Amino acid sequence: YIFLVKLVMNTETTRVLSAMRPNGRLHLGHYLGVLQNWQQIQYQYKCFFMLADIHGLINNYHASQQLNETMHEMVIDWLAAGVDPSQATIFIQSRVPEHFELANLLGVITPLGWLERVPSYKDALDELEHTDGNTYGLLGSPLLQSADILLYNSHYVITGEEQAANIELTREIARRFNHLFGREDGFEEKASASIKKLGIKKAALYAKLLIKYQQEGNDEALATARYLLQDALNLSHGDRERLFAFLENKGKVFLQEPHILTGNSTRIIGTDGTQMSIARNNTINIRDEPEVVSSKIRGMITDPARVKRSDRGTPSSCPVWRLHQIYSTQEVSNWVEMGCLSAGIGCLDCKQPLIDAINLQQHELIEKAKPYQEDSTLVKRILSDGCGRAREIASTNLKSIKQAMNIDY
Ligand code: TRP
Ligand code: SF4
Numbered sequence: 001y002i003f004l005v006k007l008v009m010n011t012e013t014t015r016v017l018s019a020m021r022p023n024g025r026l027h028l029g030h031y032l033g034v035l036q037n038w039q040q041i042q043y044q045y046k047c048f049f050m051l052a053d054i055h056g057l058i059n060n061y062h063a064s065q066q067l068n069e070t071m072h073e074m075v076i077d078w079l080a081a082g083v084d085p086s087q088a089t090i091f092i093q094s095r096v097p098e099h100f101e102l103a104n105l106l107g108v109i110t111p112l113g114w115l116e117r118v119p120s121y122k123d124a125l126d127e128l129e130h131t132d133g134n135t136y137g138l139l140g141s142p143l144l145q146s147a148d149i150l151l152y153n154s155h156y157v158i159t160g161e162e163q164a165a166n167i168e169l170t171r172e173i174a175r176r177f178n179h180l181f182g183r184e185d186g187f188e189e190k191a192s193a194s195i196k197k198l199g200i201k202k203a204a205l206y207a208k209l210l211i212k213y214q215q216e217g218n219d220e221a222l223a224t225a226r227y228l229l230q231d232a233l234n235l236s237h238g239d240r241e242r243l244f245a246f247l248e249n250k251g252k253v254f255l256q257e258p259h260i261l262t263g264n265s266t267r268i269i270g271t272d273g274t275q276m277s278i279a280r281n282n283t284i285n286i287r288d289e290p291e292v293v294s295s296k297i298r299g300m301i302t303d304p305a306r307v308k309r310s311d312r313g314t315p316s317s318c319p320v321w322r323l324h325q326i327y328s329t330q331e332v333s334n335w336v337e338m339g340c341l342s343a344g345i346g347c348l349d350c351k352q353p354l355i356d357a358i359n360l361q362q363h364e365l366i367e368k369a370k371p372y373q374e375d376s377t378l379v380k381r382i383l384s385d386g387c388g389r390a391r392e393i394a395s396t397n398l399k400s401i402k403q404a405m406n407i408d409y
Helices: 002-006 028-041 053-059 061-080 098-107 112-116 119-128 136-150 161-180 187-196 200-216 219-231 237-247 290-298 319-327 330-341 347-374 376-404
Strands: 015-020 046-051 089-092 156-158 259-261
Touching (some): 015 028, 028 046, 028 347, 046 061, 053 136, 061 089, 061 376, 089 376, 098 136, 098 376, 112 119, 112 136, 112 161, 119 136, 136 161, 156 161, 161 259, 187 200, 187 237, 200 219, 200 237, 219 237, 319 330, 319 347, 330 347, 347 376
Parallel strands (some): 015 046, 046 089, 156 259
16 A cells, blocks of 8 residues: 555554544445555555544534444454454443543634635535524534544554645644644654754853753743743744743644645446445445445446447446446456447356355454354443543553643642
8 A cells, every 4th residue: 555655653653543524334345445555555554544423523524323322333343354453442432431521621722713724515505505503513623633632642643645634634633733822743853953053142042041940940030031032023923932932942742733644446336337435325245245345336326328238338438337347357348348349248147146245354354343243242342442542542652742731730
């Protein structure tokens, strides 16, 4: 996968977070586009896979009754796809209450305009006009997402391209926090570079005042140094803020600015010929039984030019062909192309090897899911173990964040 190349940091300490909103059964698009990535990356990095139940609620609080069941099935799908709870931490957002706490703390410093400008919020608003869905939760949803990410000091977030703006917001919030309360990465080096910009004389004076304040606790030295910085016209805003912070030796933490990993963006076609998605109700779900797969594929639309069996078709204008390209061998693909172009095969003939290939994959998933389906306490145990592990890290990190914000009393 392309994104693995980008990960050049120490694998043991590189933290990767990914999450899914529980809003229905997972389908083959999730399997090929997300879960296979998770399965691979969990052995290389410290991975956190989160069930974003509160984001699910925010999106549709009328469906709260389905949440528990949806999440249970979702975890079974993850496990069936090879997510390994001894490698990765699987947890539920709301069972780590530190997420809410951090979201509120970050809310203190997040300008309202930043949230109002998030594209997903603006899009949602257009759709939600005159409904009861335009909630405070919806506006705060990217802020909660930022908390999800920053709470674990995640280096990378695996998510879809459509989330890029949200990750950018997370970076901005982290930067703002660091600027206000914390310390940037490489702070010392950057501070000494900023000091140089003061010019030789002022730099020497700043250094003297710094020592006087930090070592002797001389408040007058602090005031003079502040005045000096205020007055130094050749400092950029950023340099000045940094040197203010450096004076007071502020902050013990800095929040990691996460990078987005979009993974492989396999777009899989659904049974109606448009992209497979829960909303379009055109999915083949992970662990669908063989008969279900068969009837869904058999009912799939084909090249509209092939009305009668004797009509020739063109694979490139047929959604079934798009699935063949993912699931079939070169040999089968050749057979499809020839048979379709010459009307040598019928569409049902064409669909059969595809049905078989998908069912082969499903068979493995169904088998792997069986123990978890038979004994639901297994999933419960995996979750309570994962939530415990997540919470331990979350509470340690939150503690130092609160320290930096001077509310650790
Ligand atoms: N907002 C994401 C979605 O709608 C789900 C999500 C919540 C998420 N928290 C996250 C994704 C943290 C990545 C990282 O799909
Ligand atoms: Fe599509 Fe196959 Fe029918 Fe051609 S033969 S139109 S590729 S289903």
